[in-house]
Amino acid sequence: MSRGVTFDPRAKLxxxxxxxxxxLATVSVQRASLLFGLFAVFVVLTGSLxxxxxxxxxxxxxxxxxxxxxxxxxxxxxxxxxxxxxxGPVALSVTAGGIxxxxxxxxxxxxxxxxxxxxxxxxxxxxxxxxxVSLRVPWSFAFLLSLTxxxxxxxxxxxxxxxxxxxxxxxxxxxGPISRVRARIPMLLPFFVAVIRYGYELSEVLTARGFxxxxxxxxxxxxxxxxADFAVYLLAVVVLVVSIVA
Amino acid sequence: MTVIAASGLSVERDGGDPLVQDxxxxxxxxxxxxxxxxxxxxxxxxxxxVSGILGPRSTxxxxxxxxxxxxxxxxxxxxxxxxxxxxxxxxxxFGLENVGMAPAAIEKRLEAWAERxxxxxxxDRGIDNLSRGETAVVALLGTLVTEPDxxxxxxxLAPLDERNRxxxxxxxxxxRDRDATLLVAEHDSRGLLERADRVLLLENGxxxxxxxxxxxxxxxxxxxxxxxxxxxxxxxxARTDESASRPDGGDRQQ
Amino acid sequence: MxxxxxxxxxxxxxxxxxxxxxxxxxxxxxxxxxxxxxGKTTLLKLIAGLVEPDSGxxxxxxxxxxxxxxxxxAVGLAPENPDDGLFAATVREEVAFFPRNRGLxxxxxxxxxxxxxxxxxxxxxxxxxxxxxxxxxxSLASVLSGDPDVIGLDEPTSGLDTPARDRLGxxxxxxxxxxxxxxxxxxxxxxxxxxxxxxxxxxxxxxxxVEAVLGDADLxxxxxxxxxxxxxxxxxxxxFETPPAxxxxxxxxxxxxxx
Numbered sequence: 001m002s003r004g005v006t007f008d009p010r011a012k013l014x015x016x017x018x019x020x021x022x023x024l025a026t027v028s029v030q031r032a033s034l035l036f037g038l039f040a041v042f043v044v045l046t047g048s049l050x051x052x053x054x055x056x057x058x059x060x061x062x063x064x065x066x067x068x069x070x071x072x073x074x075x076x077x078x079x080x081x082x083x084x085x086x087x088g089p090v091a092l093s094v095t096a097g098g099i100x101x102x103x104x105x106x107x108x109x110x111x112x113x114x115x116x117x118x119x120x121x122x123x124x125x126x127x128x129x130x131x132x133v134s135l136r137v138p139w140s141f142a143f144l145l146s147l148t149x150x151x152x153x154x155x156x157x158x159x160x161x162x163x164x165x166x167x168x169x170x171x172x173x174x175x176g177p178i179s180r181v182r183a184r185i186p187m188l189l190p191f192f193v194a195v196i197r198y199g200y201e202l203s204e205v206l207t208a209r210g211f212x213x214x215x216x217x218x219x220x221x222x223x224x225x226x227x228a229d230f231a232v233y234l235l236a237v238v239v240l241v242v243s244i245v246a
Numbered sequence: 247m248t249v250i251a252a253s254g255l256s257v258e259r260d261g262g263d264p265l266v267q268d269x270x271x272x273x274x275x276x277x278x279x280x281x282x283x284x285x286x287x288x289x290x291x292x293x294x295x296v297s298g299i300l301g302p303r304s305t306x307x308x309x310x311x312x313x314x315x316x317x318x319x320x321x322x323x324x325x326x327x328x329x330x331x332x333x334x335x336x337x338x339x340f341g342l343e344n345v346g347m348a349p350a351a352i353e354k355r356l357e358a359w360a361e362r363x364x365x366x367x368x369x370d371r372g373i374d375n376l377s378r379g380e381t382a383v384v385a386l387l388g389t390l391v392t393e394p395d396x397x398x399x400x401x402x403l404a405p406l407d408e409r410n411r412x413x414x415x416x417x418x419x420x421x422r423d424r425d426a427t428l429l430v431a432e433h434d435s436r437g438l439l440e441r442a443d444r445v446l447l448l449e450n451g452x453x454x455x456x457x458x459x460x461x462x463x464x465x466x467x468x469x470x471x472x473x474x475x476x477x478x479x480x481x482x483x484a485r486t487d488e489s490a491s492r493p494d495g496g497d498r499q500q
Numbered sequence: 501m502x503x504x505x506x507x508x509x510x511x512x513x514x515x516x517x518x519x520x521x522x523x524x525x526x527x528x529x530x531x532x533x534x535x536x537x538x539g540k541t542t543l544l545k546l547i548a549g550l551v552e553p554d555s556g557x558x559x560x561x562x563x564x565x566x567x568x569x570x571x572x573x574a575v576g577l578a579p580e581n582p583d584d585g586l587f588a589a590t591v592r593e594e595v596a597f598f599p600r601n602r603g604l605x606x607x608x609x610x611x612x613x614x615x616x617x618x619x620x621x622x623x624x625x626x627x628x629x630x631x632x633x634x635x636x637x638x639s640l641a642s643v644l645s646g647d648p649d650v651i652g653l654d655e656p657t658s659g660l661d662t663p664a665r666d667r668l669g670x671x672x673x674x675x676x677x678x679x680x681x682x683x684x685x686x687x688x689x690x691x692x693x694x695x696x697x698x699x700x701x702x703x704x705x706x707x708x709x710v711e712a713v714l715g716d717a718d719l720x721x722x723x724x725x726x727x728x729x730x731x732x733x734x735x736x737x738x739x740f741e742t743p744p745a746x747x748x749x750x751x752x753x754x755x756x757x758x759x
Contacts, residue, residue: 124332124333125331125332126331126336147330150332158584161579161581161584162584162585162587164545164550164577164579164584165577165579165584165585166585166587166597167550168545168548168550168575168576168577168578168579168643168652169576169577169585169597169598169601169642169643169646170576170597170598170601170602170646171597171601172601186587186588186597187587188587189587189588190583190584190585190586190587193583193628194583194584198327201322201324201327202327203301204294204299204300204301204322205322205327205328205330206330207298207299207301208297208299208319208320208322208328208389209328209330209340209341209344209388209389210340210341210344210345210392211344214344214345214346215346216346217343217344217346218342218343218346218347218348218349218352219343219349220335220336220339220343220349220352220353221336222349284661285631285632285633285659285660285661286631286632286633377536377537378536379536404658404659405655405658406536407535407536407684407725407726408535408684408722408725408726408727409535409725410535410536411727433659433661467662469661470661470662470663470664471661471662472661472662474730475687475730475731475733475734475747475750476730476734478730478747479734479747479750479751479754481747482747482748482750482751483751483754483755485751486751486752486755487755
């Protein structure tokens with residue numbers, strides 16, 4: 001976690017919020033791409049998250065993009081028509097306006113996902129919680145929040161084990177996406193059971209580890225603002241102002 | 247003097263099935279009690295109920311009396327679930343952070359205990375790469391640093407291979423040397439039988455036998471608890487000695 | 501014959517096997533032994549076709565044909581934790597999964613599998629409500645029902661009390677097919693397996709009949725992270741040449757004549 005420059009979680013949060021806000025405010029594809037490009041440069045320069053890890057965490061979003069592009073192009077049709085097929089009273093069209101909006105939405109998604117991935121990849125759970133606490137969030141809530149962030153990899157791991165167990169009894173996962181989804185239906189129940197069991201276990205673990213009635217909590221880890229953080233706050237303000245004004 | 251006393255303890259599932267029935271026992275300071283029982287006998291539930299961590303669950307009702315005269319630390323059957331942080335040091339410190347201990351004091355206690363159980367080399371590791379035995383020791387350390395009056399261990403040895411078993415047994419020995427009070431639930435008694443002061447045999451939610459380990463060997467075998475081979479041999483000899491009279495009057499000694 | 505030739509496999513960047521050559525004759529109960537993390541489960545998965553080797557080949561020959569791991573496998577694998585495989589509402593549905601996937605006559609295979617393991621009474625029970633031992637048997641039945649030529653079991657004795665373990669051993673002996681057991685339970689291997697394979701650091705350290713491997717006084721099993729089987733240790737401590745077949749026999753030896 002501590003490689004390159006380390007920032008206070010609150011500064012990082014401010015930057016993420018402002019970048020996301022800027023992405024949602026822009027209406028031009030060029031601006032959005034510029035925002036993404038600049039943020040990528042920022043990630044590389046600060047070195048707090050290896051670029052490969054960052055791009056790897058964006059991979060799930062990449063899976064979504066083709067579908068989004070197609071659907072949004074059709075949905076946001078407008079302007080010059082390139083191709084059209086009638087469907088009852090309406091027509092499915094690929095238009096200039098549709099393409100532009102779809103691309104804008106896709107880039108926005110990349111910016112948001114990229115900023116979130118950068119935050120998650122450079123912030124330890126403990127620092128995250130302390131950041132939230134200083135913003136007046138009760139620690140127990142912040143802790144549960146950081147626990148849920150760990151839920152996904154844990155559940156992914158448990159699901160993989162279940163999938164293996166069924167593949168070894170002849171479950172066929174080859175074939176098209178539809179048959180693959182259908183093949184996964186028998187995995188839903190043990191997975192569901194695994195998730196519920198995890199929930200029960202977690203509540204017992206938290207009781208056993210003294211989670212209940214905490215008055216004053218200390219922390220081995222501490223956070224604090226350094227000079228680099230003020231630069232980040234400044235950057236956040238600049239990004240927001242530029243996106244509104246320009 | 248007791249650390250914990252259960253009286254008429256029962257745990258039932260809504261809809262009738264009694265999982266633990268009318269159990270009464272106590273644990274004295276410095277004792278190691280082995281709660282032996284085959285899988286499904288209710289020993290995990292009993293351990294959790296006695297430790298006070300069976301949260302208000304809609305399907306289980308707990309009746310009877312439990313008196314605790316101190317704090318209880320618990321080691322879960324799957325110690326991996328007990329780890330809530332990604333770094334070993336941070337996870338072990340978790341319990342102490344919760345009670346508001348100063349960071350410097352936390353560090354000191356953490357390192358003292360890690361040294362006692364020979365686990366200092368684990369402190370700077372991440373929990374994702376630990377072996378099963380290492381995970382068990384880290385989870386144990388997380389409770390040890392809170393210095394509870396009673397330690398309850400749920401099947402600490404069962405899934406471990408020989409090397410890791412030894413690691414955990416060494417920790418148990420270290421704790422015994424420090425007069426810790428232990429309640430260990432297991433279905434495989436090897437390694438634990440010779441270390442326990444007292445054994446409680448749990449079958450179908452009821453305590454069917456209790457006493458010194460030596461006196462309970464036969465009951466344990468009947469119940470299907472795994473015993474060391476030497477103990478089984480000794481039981482066989484005791485059985486044949488009873489049922490036959492030997493003309494030469496003695497056994498061949500080693 | 502199960503054959504691995506020059507198999508290399510890495511998991512998450514960590515090398516597990518490099519250039520592994522292995523031959524396992526069919527029909528035996530074969531134990532893969534080694535400490536946690538020695539690659540026992542990975543070996544089972546390679547043989548079952550759940551994972552592909554990075555290089556090299558895995559061949560499972562079933563009689564005359566050669567099985568390709570992309571088709572319905574002739575290798576069934578029961579997971580380490582039975583709960584991971586149990587998904588159906590009834591035991592019958594659970595056990596029917598494999599034969600159905602292989603296109604075999606379902607009812608016939610289900611009934612036969614339940615019968616072999618003597619769990620016919622559990623047929624309409626919900627798998628999640630069974631005891632650990634019962635779950636293991638259902639897990640085994642749900643692999644057996646698909647009529648694979650090779651059955652793989654991952655730590656099958658974990659959580660079983662002594663009678664359940666003995667029953668499992670007896671059932672395995674009565675099944676006439678190749679059974680691969682990945683385990684660190686040396687006592688179970690001693691009592692019920694025929695061939696033992698000791699794995700260490702990605703290689704096969706020793707392979708041979710169980711008595712020869714685990715009974716070999718020159719093989720330091722403890723350095724390989726394994727425990728010496730009870731009867732073997734007992735024999736060494738009491739200066740007997742060969743280990744006793746049971747505790748009863750050991751008692752006789754002490755009380756009677758053999759020295």
